[in-house]
Amino acid sequence: MTSTLLQTADWLFVADNLGLLLRGTAVTVALTAASILLGFVVGFPAGALEVYGSGLPKRAVERAGVVLRGTPLLVIIMMLYFVVSVSDSAFATATVALGLRSAAYQTQIFRGALQSVDEGQLEAARAVAMSRFEAIRHVVVPQALRRSVPGFQNEFTIVLKDTSIAIVIGIGELLTTGQNLYEGGRSTAALEIFLAVSLIYFVLTFTTNRSLDRLSDRYAVPEGTA
C-alpha cells in the first residue's frame, strides 16, 4: 500500500462515499446523545446521593460506580448484549452500556461539583427556612451545575469516541463505516478515510465543546468568595 496524502483518486473515493460516512456519523451522534442523556439522568442523582445520602442507597451507588468504572467498556457491552440480554436491539444495548458507564463517570463529576459549594451557603439557606432538599436544589445545584461543565466536556468527548466500540455488537457507526469502505482491498484510501473520519469527530467535539462554553458563559457569575 503506497498511499500518500495527496492521492486525488483516494480523496475522490472518500467524497463519493461521504453519504455513507455521514450516515455513520448520524449513528454516532444518536448513540452519544442517548448515552450522555442516560448518563446524566442516572449520574446526577447518583452524585447527589454520594454527597448527601447515607446508609444503603449511598453505599449501593458507590459500589456500582466502582464496578462500572473498573470494568472495560468492551466487557460491559458484551455482557449486556450476550449474557444479560437487556434488549434485542443492539442500539438500545449499546446505549445502556455507554450510558451506565457514563453515569458512573458523571457521578464523580457532579459529586466534585456539589462538594465544591461551601457548606455555609447550605446553612444560610436552611436559616431562611428552606428544607434540606430546597436548599440543595435552589442554592447548591445551580452552582454545582456551572462548575461541572469542564468535566462534562471531557465526558462528552470520551463517550463520543467510545461509541466505536459498539461494533462488537454489530452497530456500524462512524469509525466502522469508514473501515468497511476500504476493508477487503476495496479501496486504497485507508489513510484518507481515517483522516476524514477524524475530521468529523473533531468537528463534533469542537462544536459541542464550544456550545457548552457558550452555555457556561451565558450563565456565568462573577467568581470569588461570597
Added chain:
Amino acid sequence: MTQPLLDIDDLYKSYGSEDVLEGIGLEMDRGDVTVLIGPSGSGKSTLLRCVNQLTDIDSGTVALDGTDVTRPEADVNELRKQVGMVFQDFNLFAHLTALGNVTLGPRKVLGMDADEARERGREHLEQVGLLDQADSYPAELSGGQKQRVGIAQALAMDPELLLFDEPTSALDPELVGEVVDVMRDLADRGITMLVVSHEMGFARSAASDIVFLDDGEIVEHGPPEQLFEAPEADRTREFLGRLETEHEGTP
C-alpha cells in the same frame, strides 16, 4: 401579656465530652436588643445557633412566643421563618445577585410571587443602603456590603427575631462602621435582636441588655450601663479589662 418573645430555659449542649452550654436561661421581650459577650469558646455562637436549631440542643427548652420550638414534633422551618440569622462569613448565595439573595427565601419559602418579592426586596436593600447594588453579585461586593445584603436577606423574611453571629468579625476595620450603623438603625426601629459581638460601640449605644457568657454559663446579665460601668462578677471585670486593652481606640 408579659410573655417573653424568646424564653430559653435550662439549656444544655455538649460536643462529645466537651460541655459547651451548661444550663442557660435567658428571656427577651419584643424590641429587646441583647448582646452576648464573652471569651472565644464560651458558647456564645452555639447558644445563638441553638435558638434557630442550626445546632441541636441536648436538654432544656427554647420557646418562641410561648411555643416550645425544641420539642421533637416541632417544625424547624416554621421556627426559622420567625427567626432570621446573619452569619459571620456572610454565606451569601454566590450565583444570585444581591436582589436575588434577598428574594430567594420569600419566593421559595413564603411563596411570594416574583414581582412582589422583588419590590419588597428593593425596599430591604434600600433599608441597608444598597439599592444601587441590587444587580451586583456577591463576589463584586465589599465585605461590608455583603454583610448588609446578609442583613437584608434576613429582614426579607419579616422575622420576629434576628440573630447576629459576630456580624463584623470577618470585616476589615474600616468596613465595620457601615454594618454597625445598619444594626443600630434596626435596633432603633424596634426589631428584636440577639447579637454575638464585641463591638462595644454598638453594645453601649444600642443594646438593652448585655449578657456575659463564660464557660457555658451566664455569669452576668444586665443593662449596658450597669454591666460595663459596674460589673459585679470578677470574671466580668477581668474580661472587660482585657477587651478594653485589645480594642483600644474603638469608638
